[in-house]
Amino acid sequence: MSEIPLPAGETSGQHPTSTAAGTGTRLDRWLGSYAERTHGMRSSEIRALFAVANRPEVVSLAGGMPFLEGLPLDVLGDLAQRVVATRGLQALQYGSGQGDETLREQILDVMALEGIDAHPDDVVVTTGSQQALDLVTRIFVDPGDVVVAEAPSYVGALGVFRAYQADVVHVPIDADGLIPAALESCLSSLAADGRRVKFLYTVPNFHNPAGVSISLARRPQILEIARRYGVLVLEDNPYGLLGFSGDPLPAIRSLDDEGVLYLGSFSKTFAPGYRVGWVVAPHAVREKLVLASESAILCPSNASQIAISTYLSTCDWRGQVKSYREQYRERRDAMISALAEHLPDASWNVPDGGFYTWVRLPDGLDAKDMLPRAVTARVAYVPGTAFYFDGTGASHMRLSYCYPTPDRIREGVRRLAGVVAAERELVELFGTSGSSRPDDVQSPAPDVA
Amino acid sequence: MLAGGLSHERDVSLRSGRRVADALRSVGVDVSVHDVDSDLVPALAQLRPDLVWPLLHGTSGEDGSVRDVVQMLGLRLLGAGPRESRVAWSKPIAKTVVSRAGLSTPDFVTLPQSLFRELGARHVLEAIVARLGLPLVVKPSRGGSALGVTLVSSPEALPQAMVDCFAYSDTALVERCVVGTEVAVSVVDLGSGPFALPPVEIVTDGPYDYDARYNPGRTEYFAPARLSEASTRTAIGAALTAHDALGLTGVSRTDLIIDASGEVWFLEVNVAPGMTETSLLPQAAEAAGLALGELYRSMVNAALAV
Numbered sequence: 102m103s104e105i106p107l108p109a110g111e112t113s114g115q116h117p118t119s120t121a122a123g124t125g126t127r128l129d130r131w132l133g134s135y136a137e138r139t140h141g142m143r144s145s146e147i148r149a150l151f152a153v154a155n156r157p158e159v160v161s162l163a164g165g166m167p168f169l170e171g172l173p174l175d176v177l178g179d180l181a182q183r184v185v186a187t188r189g190l191q192a193l194q195y196g197s198g199q200g201d202e203t204l205r206e207q208i209l210d211v212m213a214l215e216g217i218d219a220h221p222d223d224v225v226v227t228t229g230s231q232q233a234l235d236l237v238t239r240i241f242v243d244p245g246d247v248v249v250a251e252a253p254s255y256v257g258a259l260g261v262f263r264a265y266q267a268d269v270v271h272v273p274i275d276a277d278g279l280i281p282a283a284l285e286s287c288l289s290s291l292a293a294d295g296r297r298v299k300f301l302y303t304v305p306n307f308h309n310p311a312g313v314s315i316s317l318a319r320r321p322q323i324l325e326i327a328r329r330y331g332v333l334v335l336e337d338n339p340y341g342l343l344g345f346s347g348d349p350l351p352a353i354r355s356l357d358d359e360g361v362l363y364l365g366s367f368s369k370t371f372a373p374g375y376r377v378g379w380v381v382a383p384h385a386v387r388e389k390l391v392l393a394s395e396s397a398i399l400c401p402s403n404a405s406q407i408a409i410s411t412y413l414s415t416c417d418w419r420g421q422v423k424s425y426r427e428q429y430r431e432r433r434d435a436m437i438s439a440l441a442e443h444l445p446d447a448s449w450n451v452p453d454g455g456f457y458t459w460v461r462l463p464d465g466l467d468a469k470d471m472l473p474r475a476v477t478a479r480v481a482y483v484p485g486t487a488f489y490f491d492g493t494g495a496s497h498m499r500l501s502y503c504y505p506t507p508d509r510i511r512e513g514v515r516r517l518a519g520v521v522a523a524e525r526e527l528v529e530l531f532g533t534s535g536s537s538r539p540d541d542v543q544s545p546a547p548d549v550a
Numbered sequence: 551m552l553a554g555g556l557s558h559e560r561d562v563s564l565r566s567g568r569r570v571a572d573a574l575r576s577v578g579v580d581v582s583v584h585d586v587d588s589d590l591v592p593a594l595a596q597l598r599p600d601l602v603w604p605l606l607h608g609t610s611g612e613d614g615s616v617r618d619v620v621q622m623l624g625l626r627l628l629g630a631g632p633r634e635s636r637v638a639w640s641k642p643i644a645k646t647v648v649s650r651a652g653l654s655t656p657d658f659v660t661l662p663q664s665l666f667r668e669l670g671a672r673h674v675l676e677a678i679v680a681r682l683g684l685p686l687v688v689k690p691s692r693g694g695s696a697l698g699v700t701l702v703s704s705p706e707a708l709p710q711a712m713v714d715c716f717a718y719s720d721t722a723l724v725e726r727c728v729v730g731t732e733v734a735v736s737v738v739d740l741g742s743g744p745f746a747l748p749p750v751e752i753v754t755d756g757p758y759d760y761d762a763r764y765n766p767g768r769t770e771y772f773a774p775a776r777l778s779e780a781s782t783r784t785a786i787g788a789a790l791t792a793h794d795a796l797g798l799t800g801v802s803r804t805d806l807i808i809d810a811s812g813e814v815w816f817l818e819v820n821v822a823p824g825m826t827e828t829s830l831l832p833q834a835a836e837a838a839g840l841a842l843g844e845l846y847r848s849m850v851n852a853a854l855a856v
Contacts, residue, residue, distance in 0.1 A: 125753065126773070128828050129766035143768075146697055146760035152561035156587070159556075473558055473698065473717040527663065527716055531671045531709035 138244075141263050147484065150472055151546065154481040160513030162500040163481040165309070165456055167369055168432075171424055176416060177408075184407050196403040198395035199387075200226025200379070204410040208379055211413075212365060215341050216355035223358075223381050225390045226401045230339060230366040230378030233390075234261045236397065237335060237362055237380065240389045241299045242267045247291055249332070250302040251279055253459070253488030253497070255309045258302055258337065262490070267299070269490035276450065278315030279303055281322040288330040300333040300362075305353055307340040307455025310488050310499035314344075314453065320353050328360055339366040339378075342422050344454035345430040359383050367409055369456070370422050375405040429456065435507035436500060439514035444521060449500075456503035459485075461496055463525060465534050468498040471524045480516040552616065554585035557608025558718060559695050562764070566825035567605045569832070570846055577843035579850060586616060594623055601853055603628040605822055607694050612639045612822050628853040629800040630821040638796045638821050641691050641723050648816050651795035653788055655816040656807075657682055658725035660691055663716050675708050678724055685727040688712060690719030694820060696759045701727060730809035732758060733775045735789035736823060736831040737802045738845070741852035744793050746786040747834035749806075751775030766828055773837035781808055788814045800853055803831055 154161040184192050199205070205221040212219065227233040234257070242248065244266035250258065252271030262269050270291065273283045284301070291298050303323075305315040315323065327334050336353045344350075354363035366378035382390055394401075412418060436458055437451050449460040462468060468484035475481060485497030500517075502510055528534070551574075553567020554560055571581045584593055586606060594602065602620045604627065610616045614636035620627055630638060638644050642660040649655050659678060666674055678686070688711040689699040698718030700711035715722045733749040751772040754762045762768040777785065789804040796802075796819060803823035807815045823831045835845050 125770040126833075127767050127770050132767045143761060143765040146695075149561040149695075149760065149764075150558060152564070153556055153558070156556060156560075158587075470714055470717055476558060477718075479556075524717070526667075527713050530663075530666050531713050533710045533713050 138264050138266050147469060147472060147487075148546070150476050151481065153476050159476070159479045159481055160505055160509050160516060161481045162436075162502070162505070162510070162513050162517070163483050164504060165501055166504045167373060167425070167456075168428055168504055169372060171428055172372060172421070173416070177412070180411055180415070181408055184404070184411055188407055192404045192407045194403060196400045196406065198400050199391045200224065200401055201403065201406040201410060204377075204406045204413075205379075207410055207413045208365065211342075211370075212352070212354075212363075212381070215338070215349045216351035217363065217381070218355070219358065219381050223384070223387060225380050225382065225387055225394060226406060227378050227380060227394060228398060228401050229368060229373070229376045230337065230364040230380070231257055231261075232394070232398070233364045233378055233380040234258055234335075234337070235264075236390050236393045237300070237364075238262060238265045238267065239397075240386070240393050241333070247296050247298045248300060248302055249284070249287060249291075249298055250490070251304070251308065251311070253310055253485060253494055254302065254490075255304055255337065256483070256487045259488070259490055262302075268296075270298075271489065274308070274311060274313060276313055277319055278305065278308065278313050279319065279323055281319055281326060284323060285326050288326065288332060292330060298330065298332050300335045301327050302335045302337065303353070304337045304339075305341075306338055306350065307343060307452055307457075309340070309455070310457050310483070310485075310497075311459045312450050312452030312455060312457050313459075314350060315353075317350055320351070321356055324353055324357055324360065328357075334361045335364070336361050337364045339364075339369045340455035342370050343426055343429060343456075345426060345433065346453055354381060362386065370425065371409065371412065371418065375409055376402065377405050377409050426454075429454075429503060432502040432505070432507055432510055433458070435510040436502040436514065439511040440500075443514050443518035447521070456501050458500050458502065460498050460500055462498065462521065464496075465528045466521065466524055467495040467528075467534075469495050471520060474524060475517065475520045478516045478520045480513045480520065482517070551581055551583045552586055552590070552602060552604045552606055553583055554587075555606045555608065555610055555616075556586070557606070557610070558693065558697050559607035562695055562824055562826060563605060563607045563822075565827070566607070566822075566829065569827065570603070570605055570825045573843040574846050574850065577847045579847055586610060591619065591623070594620070594625060599625065601626050601628055601850055603850070603853075605825060607822055607824065609692075612694070612820075613692065614639065626853060626856075627800075628849060630796075630798045630802070634797040634799070635821045638798060638802070638819050639692055641689065641818050642721075644792075644796060644819055645816065648792045648795050648819075651791050653791055653795075653816045654813055656687075656726045656728045658723055660721060660723055662721045664720075666712070671709065671712070675705070675712070679705050679708065682724065682726045686711075687725050687727045688715050689723050689725075690715050691721040691723045693718055695763060695824070696757070699757070699759065701757050728807045728809055728815045730807045730815070731775070731777070733777070733785055733806050733808060734830040734834070735785055735804050735806065736834045737789050737793045737798075737804070738849055739800055739852055740845075740848040741855055744790060744798075746789050747831070747840075748774035748837040749777060749782060749785045749789075750830045750834050750837070751777070752830075763824075764826070764828055769828075771830075771833055773833045777808065778812075781812055781814070784808075784812070784814045788816060792816060792819050799856075801831075801849060 205224040242265045248262050248267045272287045354361040363381040446463040469486050483499045485494030551571050553563045571583050574581045614632035617632040645655045686702045698715045702711045732752045735749045736747040737744045753770040792804045793802045803820045805817040
């Protein structure tokens with residue numbers, strides 16, 4: 102065998118004396134150079150646990166990946182080929198910073214289903230609505246500004262707010278969504294403290310993670326309170342068309358075109374891989390959003406926009422949304438009946454649309470502490486702590502029913518029940534009540550099912 | 551190269567596997583990386599590799615079971631054999647073995663969850679504190695990357711530490727906390743017997759936990775460690791003794807604490823040490839002036855020559 106050359110003085114069984122004081126390394130040459138806003142960006146052990154969730158042995162009730170197997174992939178393949186063959190010089194070229202004009206017109210048709218009346222000029226196409234969240238926060242939030250959000254709130258939005266060094270103040274919700282009286286008292290006390298609130302962030306329909314929707318009656322009340330306190334409303338609505346019964350509720354934006362920024366997305370109603378979302382904003386805000394987007398990405402992907410535009414104009418997209426609704430309703434039913442069968446001591450809401458149910462664990466259990474045990478039992482969920490800015494929320498977990506089949510969902514909940522029983526015994530044995538504390542990024546990466 | 555698996559350390563293992571595979575390919579070794587899943591046995595049977603390197607962290611990777619399967623298929627392994635791996639993987643058993651070989655290891659007790667069920671938690675926890683004092687370290691009896699590990703400074707914090715530990719493993723190791731310089735000594739065998747790479751010293755402003763291990767910046771490493779000549783020799787001697795006493799082959803990493811009086815304490819040994827960008831063995835190799843690709847290739851050649 103070939104022996105590698107050893108440094109001078111090296112002998113087998115012994116390393117040469119190393120008395121020279123070594124120089125320490127932190128393994129990152131640029132450690133001193135990072136902006137302050139990166140300080141919360143670190144990978145946590147919770148995040149590492151999600152690495153197991155994508156293995157087929159694990160029933161993942163953790164991620165928010167849509168169930169794409171119902172898509173007509175052959176049709177979409179032909180469509181992609183046609184886009185490049187017939188419009189390639191446009192599709193593969195730079196485009197407008199604001200987004201493709203035809204697509205912006207078609208987006209109006211989509212939004213009309215939720216009562217929104219807007220002009221194509223009001224629409225800015227973004228790389229998923231996540232980029233819209235980033236742009237809105239970028240143009241409105243200075244470090245230390247307050248963003249008011251539901252308790253709990255979408256983890257991806259909290260990450261953006263954290264990155265811009267906002268301070269998030271949560272407002273409680275109930276079965277009818279954001280509670281107007283609680284919003285009023287929150288804004289009033291922030292005003293009394295002289296705090297600057299830049300916007301109210303809300304997911305009004307089939308909330309992520311809570312699964313609830315803001316009732317029809319509350320929508321104008323919330324808008325009125327926000328207006329009174331001079332607070333902009335940021336309405337994030339990826340799930341509005343995925344209701345299981347009745348027609349979609351009118352968007353908050355349908356009640357006010359000056360005081361509301363509206364975020365929409367094709368990720369849940371069509372496919373997230375295209376990364377196409379949008380924001381609707383009053384003209385002055387929209388101008389700033391376009392400039393901010395151009396500085397961030399120059400323009401959204403033309404190829405994606407034209408593909409989606411062609412899909413909307415040539416395929417039965419309403420039929421596809423309906424088919425998604427049916428699939429998700431069946432999965433929701435599987436989840437709820439499995440919870441009732443296996444976890445009678447927990448409590449949960451019955452979502453009337455969307456992807457998620459929000460489960461409250463039996464008293465004393467901590468969803469974050471319990472996650473390693475769940476991973477061992479081959480089931481995954483997202484601990485409630487991910488959805489609170491201050492890391493509270495450990496008594497809850499978010500269960501997604503969007504991706505696994507109904508049988509897998511039932512099996513996952515059955516496994517979860519075993520995990521809960523074991524954890525409960527342990528907690529009773531030791532008389533503890535959970536250790537969760539504010540922590541780092543605890544949500545799965547976007548490609549975790 | 552086996553990487554991944556279903557353990558809590560899947561992510562770390564995948565990263566280790568990719569790093570080592572890349573380094574080996576850069577020096578012309580033909581490497582394929584495989585997850586541990588239902589395709590593995592047929593894949594190994596078909597591929598018939600000259601050598602299997604299990605870079606798996608946690609459960610089946612380190613407890614010997616995957617190594618058993620590799621040997622059953624008549625294939626060669628790099629690193630510890632299944633039986634030795636199984637002994638080293640259990641922290642309490644490894645501590646017992648190395649203390650018989652003359653090494654100091656912090657006083658400890660091993661407590662399965664079922665014991666608390668039978669005896670009641672309060673009395674057992676009181677007895678632990680009375681026996682070992684504070685501070686204490688609670689860790690899963692098996693497992694790595696400091697997952698489920700808590701440093702306990704007050705009796706009130708002990709119950710929660712036990713709960714956090716039992717989330718990872720059904721048996722807890724509770725050991726007296728020795729304060730001192732934390733060093734890791736990697737041992738490799740390149741064909742002429744095991745030899746130690748320079749000790750790496752770990753300095754953190756808090757516990758050397760998962761966050762401190764895998765987020766560059768929170769931990770400062772000194773490679774070689776800032777030890778006296780005598781302490782360096784003792785630390786290296788301890789790692790070689792542990793490697794030998796546990797019957798390990800190929801590669802291991804021993805984690806040690808050197809207290810103020812210069813005494814070296816054995817904490818644990820890893821038969822599949824981490825090989826990520828922030829891991830200790832690659833840092834030790836660099837401190838020894840060894841190129842990783844060359845080092846790994848020599849390890850491969852040595853394993854083939856056995």
